[in-house]
Amino acid sequence: MNLFTDIGALVHGAIGTLTDEGTLPAGLDLGPVTVEPPRDPAHGDMATNAAMVLAKPSGQKPRDIAEALAPKLAADPRVASAEVAGPGFINLRLSDVVWQEVARTVLTEGADYGRSGLGQGKAVNVEYVSANPTGPLHVGHTRGAVFGDALAALLAYAGYSVTREYYINDGGAQVDTLARSVYLRYLEAHGHQVEFADGTYPGEYLISVGEALKAKVGDAYVEAPEAEWLEPVRDFATAAMMDLIRGDLSLLGVEMDRFFSEKSLYGTGRIEEAIETLRAKDLIYRGTLEPPKGKTPEDWEPREQTLFRSTAHGDDVDRPIMKSDGGWTYFAPDIAYHWDKVGRGYDLLIDVFGADHGGYVKRMKAAVSALSDGRVPLDIKLCQLVKLYKNGEPFKMSKRAGTFVTLRDVVEQVGPDVTRFVMLTRKNDAPLDFDFDKVLEQSKDNPVFYVQYAHARVHSVLRKAREAGIHVDDPVLANADLSGTDHPAELDVARKLAEWPRLVEIAARTSEPHRVAFYLYELASSLHTLWNRGNDETALRFLQEDDPDTSRSKIALARAVSVVISAGLGILGVTPAEEMR
Known part of the structure; x- marks a missing residue:
């Protein structure tokens, strides 16, 4: 149930009636017609822009359309009043019974209340985290992991078929550096004094990896040349780091559906296949780029390169795909990876990047547009930095990673x-x-406490009701007489509950899961306000002494709040609290 959609259908039906009567011309586009909460709640419960957006195509004044439309809307029993405002907006007030029935709908539909068919089962790939497998996840990765995971859950809740994916960047020079760093810890495990040169990873997290390598191969690599141990140590270290990263993600409650290795693209012809696909579209050529911004002629050496004509698909400049030594640039395997995703049949690709990848957005979108002939959109979400504070001051914890605060550090501090x-x-x-x-x-x-406290308060009421012998299972509450929940504070809670399905669709359309967190805070605030009013007005208390029927009607509204909070927290990946400790 989406009350805003229902009233929107009422508006469309009234417009159809005006068309049948000859007041409005046939064939009007009703797409721009909306039904939304008014900016000022004092104006009503909902407002429609129908008269405003239909004025020009119908050749009529918006006020005239509004005055013809308002009586049609007011004739519906759900509408208490329909008032024309300003140049032609129509403000609607719904009858109390409409709001009272929202709680019954929530309890009847349960966890499905607010779920949407918006996505129509379309396949979406959400790639997030994708940190280099060179160490534990840091606090910046934490934000990307949480955002990507919540976005995936939100899209699934809104009716999309979602795949959560991690792209393992194990094909570049950084994994060779990891191997050399692990080798130093391996030598350490054999009692050697070592020195970490610039560029290697000195973090303590590699000590156990070096010891594990020693346990596996003994002293076989101690005197061996790099050419002999580099590849096996690289594979061993990468696997160890991915185990560490999976553990970090698990600690945060993040589970991926798929891990894709960049290394699997090399030596298999898959990069070449993707580039040849672009070449067949006349998008690969030999050319010379202009100097980068900020460069002077003295420090710029123009040279012919193999380029992707990304400007044909919206980029600012064409991009190199091959280095002067004949090897691929870092962009080439990323093209091949997205070519693989396009080939898997997704309807939408979403990449979640860190803030430092802003310059990568246009070229990646251009590549996907070219590879899919514009069929598959790529949406790239950038996650800005996280600043840590304690007692109002910048806070740095035990840097066991060597250079940064880890995801594990944060989760161990606060959960x-x-x-x-x-x-x-x-x-x-x-x-x-x-x-x-x-x-x-x-x-x-503290929004997380405030929301959890609201959920716990409801469960406290349920426990007390059961102790008093009142049946408060959801099917019983769904059949309660809700006509007594007519106080403005109770109706405010119901109005907020009614916004949930609409909020889900808006958040999914905009890929903004933070909207769910904001909504949950507002819903919790409505419940807390009602609870506090009950301290002074006994008629508003959820438990009415010696009156189980009235108690059930009050508790039904509260229980509906907990159902929606639980669903919203589920999208955010947060466990609802049934009691506060």
């Missing part, structure tokens, strides 16, 4: 639920401040 919720309290492309004191604060200013 996965708090980590995930807080990471979603800002839009992905906005900077995020993560204060370790504030995120554990038990106050209204």
